[in-house]
Amino acid sequence: MSFDLSVISSKNILLAVTGGIAAYKSAILVRRLKDYGFNVRVVMTHGAQAFIQPLTFQALSGNPVHTELLNPEAEAGMGHIELARWADLLLVAPASCDSLAKFAAGLADDLLSTLYLATKAPVWVAPAMNQQMWAAKATQRNLNTLIEDGVHVIMPDAGSQACGDVGLGRMPEPEEIAQQVKLYFHQAERAIAEKFGLLAGQRVVITAGPTREAIDPVRYISNHSTGKMGFSIAAACYAAGATVTLIAGPVSLDTPNGVxxxxxxSAKHMLDESLQSLERGCDVFIATAAVADYRVAEVAEHKIKKAGDELAVALVKNPDIVATIAGQSKRPFMVGFAAETRNVEAYASEKLVVKKLDMIACNDVSRADIGFASDQNAMTVFFAERYKMDKRELEKASKQEIAQQLVEAIHDARVK
Incomplete structure (x- = not known):
């Protein structure tokens, strides 16, 4: 499953490392969290420093490591309060038996235990300890207290331990923990979007990528579309609270999270799925796909062998997907796209009227910097005359940014 990293790029993870051999995994965890786009700061207890040096975490996180409760270099000497306010999540990994006991008892005799009491952020703990210490009644009692207090416990794995014992108590692998953190923030963002997003509660169907029209079993007619714009729009619509169905031609792209x-x-296959999507329910239909205008009249049953200098292939017109959907009795809000190489705005304006669209976005694919394979785009958006809205110029930007602006344009037109 892929994720839109823009959702988590501004989230702050305060990673607390306590004493235990599993502290080496925390170094890898910092790297994984950074790879996913999180801002990471590290707090170390004195016990943790016996296993791994603060310099390691400073190099990996790109931030100073915090080890002392009273820091004269911090503003007003209240570094723990600054850190507590900065964090979007306090993650204690590994969480020693001692740290769990301090949290449960409400002690505040070092930096970490003070942060635990001072932060409003969610607290996650990943316990790591000897299997007998984990099984001890006092440890389980402390865990139950923390769970009742709202702390999320990442349960330990079973296996061989550094002490030679075998059983529960191993800290899960860093990748697994990082994945859980990432998923948590995406689910939180989604819950907000479903209530307050620009497309909250809407059902959006998007076509993307090229189509392939077979000539014979090994050859086909297609185009240079990569699907990047359509996939970016799908991610933006989902982030805006919509339920999104993406009807994709053959492209090498990961499915956006939640889509x-x-x-x-083929074009016919895409049309069939588009019509079925209307039956399932569709409020907004966005046709970004570069659909082949023609298909071969008769597809050869076997591979056509090379013979002579010329080959004549009869073509017939493909169905017009966007016009067909726009012509349905219960039509959704229709958004078309026009990828042209000349007279871009004139062709787009004509297409808007002829195909009875509500909105159309056009771009000049003859430009190398914003063509099919580019990660950037620039567009002009036109609206049907009944909306009484001026055209919008979307200046050159990443396709993700352009997608967000298109979502805003759709929202603005629909609330008119």
Whole structure:
């Protein structure tokens, strides 16, 4: 499953490392969290420093490591309060038996235990200890207290331990913990979007990528579309609170997080799936796919062998997907796209009227910097005359940024 990293790029993780051999895993965890786009700061107890040096975490996180409760270099000497306010999540990994006991008892005799009491952020703990210490009644009692207090416990794994014992108590692998943190923030963002997003509660269907029209079993007609723009729009619509179905031609892209994907090949297949999506419910239909205008009249049953200098292939017109959907009795809000190489705005304006669209976004694919394979785009958006809205110029930006602006344009038109 892929994720939109823009959702978590501004989130702050305060990683607390306590004493235990599993502290070496925390160094890897910092790297994984950074890879996912989180801002990471590290707090170390004195016990943790016996296993791994603060310099390691400073190099990996890119931030100074915090080890002392009273820091004369911090503003007003209240570094623990600054850190407590900075964190979006306090993650204690590994969490020693001693740290769990301090949290449960409400002690505040070092930096970490003070942070635990001072932060309003969610607290996660990943206990790591000897299997007998984990099984001890006092430890389990402390865990139950923390769970009742709202602390999220990442349960330890079973296996061989550094002491030679075998059993529960191993800290889970860093990748697993990082994945859980990432998923938590995406789910939190989604819950907000479903209530307050620009497309909250809306059902959006998007076509993306090229189509392939078979000539014979090994050859086909297609185009240079990569699907990047459509996939970016799908991610933006989901982030805006919509339920998104992505009908994708053959492209090499990961499905955006939370989006339902239907893979198709030909224009007819894409049309069939689009019509079925209307039956399931569709409020907004966004046609970004670069659909082949023509298909071969008769597909050869076997591979056509090379013979002579010329080959004549009869072509017939493909169905017009966007016009067909726009012509339905219960039509959704229709958004079309026009990828042109000349007279871009004139062709787009004509397409808007002829195909009875509500909105159309056009771009000049002859430009190398914003063409099919580019990660950037620039567009002009036109609206149907009944909306009484001026055209919008979307200046050159990443396709993710352009997608967000298109979502805003759709929202603005629909609330008119």
């Amino acid at each position: 339902s994907r239907i893979n198709v090949s």
